[in-house]
Amino acid sequence: MSSTPPLRGDSAPTLPSVDASAPQRAGTDFPGRARIGERTLRTDRWWLQPLVTVTVLGIFILYTGVRIFMRDYYWVEEYSYLTPLFSPCLSDSCAPGSSHLGTPLPELPFFIPLPFLIFPILAGFRATCYYYRKAYYRSFWLSPPACAVAEPHTRYSGETRFPLLVQNAHRYFFFAASLLLLINTYDAILAFFPDTGFGIGLGSLILVANVALLWGYSLSCHSCRHITGGRLKHFSKHPLRYKAWTIISKLNARHMQFAWISLVSVMVTDLYILAVSAGWISDLRIVG
Amino acid sequence: MSYAAHFRVWRGDAGGGELQDFSVEVNEGEVVLDIIHRLQATQAGDLAVRWNCKAGKCGSCSAEINGRPRLLCMTRMSTFTEADTITVTPLRAFPVIRDLVTDVSFNYVKAREIPAFAPPKGVAAGDYRMEQIDVERSQEFRKCIECFLCQNVCHVVRDHEDNKDSFAGPRYLMRIAELDMHPLDEMDRTKQAQDEHGLGYCNITKCCTEVCPEHIKITDNALIPMKERVVDRKFDPLVWLGSRIRRRENV
Numbered sequence: 001m002s003s004t005p006p007l008r009g010d011s012a013p014t015l016p017s018v019d020a021s022a023p024q025r026a027g028t029d030f031p032g033r034a035r036i037g038e039r040t041l042r043t044d045r046w047w048l049q050p051l052v053t054v055t056v057l058g059i060f061i062l063y064t065g066v067r068i069f070m071r072d073y074y075w076v077e078e079y080s081y082l083t084p085l086f087s088p089c090l091s092d093s094c095a096p097g098s099s100h101l102g103t104p105l106p107e108l109p110f111f112i113p114l115p116f117l118i119f120p121i122l123a124g125f126r127a128t129c130y131y132y133r134k135a136y137y138r139s140f141w142l143s144p145p146a147c148a149v150a151e152p153h154t155r156y157s158g159e160t161r162f163p164l165l166v167q168n169a170h171r172y173f174f175f176a177a178s179l180l181l182l183i184n185t186y187d188a189i190l191a192f193f194p195d196t197g198f199g200i201g202l203g204s205l206i207l208v209a210n211v212a213l214l215w216g217y218s219l220s221c222h223s224c225r226h227i228t229g230g231r232l233k234h235f236s237k238h239p240l241r242y243k244a245w246t247i248i249s250k251l252n253a254r255h256m257q258f259a260w261i262s263l264v265s266v267m268v269t270d271l272y273i274l275a276v277s278a279g280w281i282s283d284l285r286i287v288g
Numbered sequence: 289m290s291y292a293a294h295f296r297v298w299r300g301d302a303g304g305g306e307l308q309d310f311s312v313e314v315n316e317g318e319v320v321l322d323i324i325h326r327l328q329a330t331q332a333g334d335l336a337v338r339w340n341c342k343a344g345k346c347g348s349c350s351a352e353i354n355g356r357p358r359l360l361c362m363t364r365m366s367t368f369t370e371a372d373t374i375t376v377t378p379l380r381a382f383p384v385i386r387d388l389v390t391d392v393s394f395n396y397v398k399a400r401e402i403p404a405f406a407p408p409k410g411v412a413a414g415d416y417r418m419e420q421i422d423v424e425r426s427q428e429f430r431k432c433i434e435c436f437l438c439q440n441v442c443h444v445v446r447d448h449e450d451n452k453d454s455f456a457g458p459r460y461l462m463r464i465a466e467l468d469m470h471p472l473d474e475m476d477r478t479k480q481a482q483d484e485h486g487l488g489y490c491n492i493t494k495c496c497t498e499v500c501p502e503h504i505k506i507t508d509n510a511l512i513p514m515k516e517r518v519v520d521r522k523f524d525p526l527v528w529l530g531s532r533i534r535r536r537e538n539v
């Protein structure tokens with residue numbers, strides 16, 4: 001008995017099998033695909049974005065890496081300026097007056113940075129951020145360096161395994177960093193009320209601008225968006241959370257911009273306070 | 289105003305092929321697909337190209353133009369200068385059939401693996417009721433024209449053929465997100481997304497969003513929200529504890 005040939009569409013398509021024992025190759029040069037050979041045929045300057053990212057992030061990592069080991073020039077007592085990199089300062093090693101929350105920690109040996117408790121939170125918040133992940137996976141890990149440019153790695157498991165599973169802790173870094181940001185906000189307000197009375201200086205304005213940008217970065221975070229309302233299935237049952245989600249979604253569309261501007265603003269704020277504290281420049285006073 | 293453009297078009301099949309050079313007439317207002325059609329009509333009658341609507345709505349004419357995944361019918365010639373060489377190749381993540389036509393059945397396999405919409409039991413199709421604000425978030429994903437440019441550009445499968453078994457690709461992870469956010473869908477899709485469809489492979493480098501001709505925010509509105517939902521279910525002990533105590537589901 002002859003069998004009827006299957007009609008088109010009768011059988012479900014299946015994936016071709018991959019020989020697991022064959023040597024792994026990266027790129028698009030797999031058997032069966034168009035043999036083009038080039039890693040990419042892009043003619044634009046696709047390498048520029050990763051280059052800029054490596055440069056700016058590299059400068060930031062180098063700057064903060066050196067800065068947190070410095071034990072001077074993070075506090076201007078005359079105007080109550082405290083750099084956000086060292087706030088809150090919690091040990092007996094902190095300069096007098098710079099510890100708004102007291103000093104629960106003893107003197108720290110020279111090899112432990114004064115912000116050793118807060119810096120991992122700030123760094124962790126940025127390192128696990130969905131935007132920065134895109135930025136450094138592309139530019140530092142070249143996975144991929146740019147869209148439609150083949151990556152150099154022969155195997156890829158993404159965020160399915162340790163240590164990259166830790167990226168899932170982003171929301172906890174968000175909570176912790178938000179607490180620190182509340183303290184930064186308090187610092188910025190204090191900068192208007194030094195011991196000599198009310199005053200406004202360029203430093204206090206920089207601190208306020210920095211805090212505003214940091215709030216922009218934190219509130220536009222994808223985890224914040226999810227916690228606020230993103231996890232809901234029925235917005236109609238939660239009108240307030242829906243409203244908050246709508247606002248945060250608008251901020252979220254600018255998350256990349258907030259990420260870069262706030263990164264630079266933290267460096268600029270710290271550098272300004274360093275310069276005033278070291279006596280390189282004097283604070284431009286507007287009032288008081 | 290007309291001019292002669294320099295085109296390089298990949299010709300060949302699974303056995304091999306090469307980029308062939310053509311000098312071809314270009315007129316004002318044309319798109320790359322017009323030029324490919326002119327090549328067919330004047331110089332390469334057997335050039336294979338898949339196309340249909342010529343309006344950016346059918347998703348048939350996906351290819352790579354100067355190395356970037358694009359729709360041939362939505363790439364205006366006015367975006368190039370007269371001196372530019374324009375290189376057109378087939379999609380590089382899928383097996384080639386001939387010239388600019390590839391076998392995209394990988395996507396059909398993945399589509400079949402996603403369980404269909406699961407409304408509440410006992411509610412007939414004509415009786416679905418939902419509020420607009422509950423359903424509009426997932427409506428963005430319905431704009432997808434299934435051109436598979438996102439599937440093609442995603443490095444998880446583009447650069448790693450061995451991941452094709454375990455990774456559904458951005459288009460179908462977005463489909464899971466669409467269903468998971470749907471107010472009437474009752475299936476638990478979060479664990480499926482992570483354990484069966486490979487959401488963890490996504491490292492959110494956003495190439496899918498960059499190439500989407502419908503400008504769907506695939507990464508920000510579908511993949512990252514799904515990743516956060518997976519964190520709720522699998523990696524966040526506080527949310528897990530909260531769900532045990534309050535026993536709230538389907539909020």
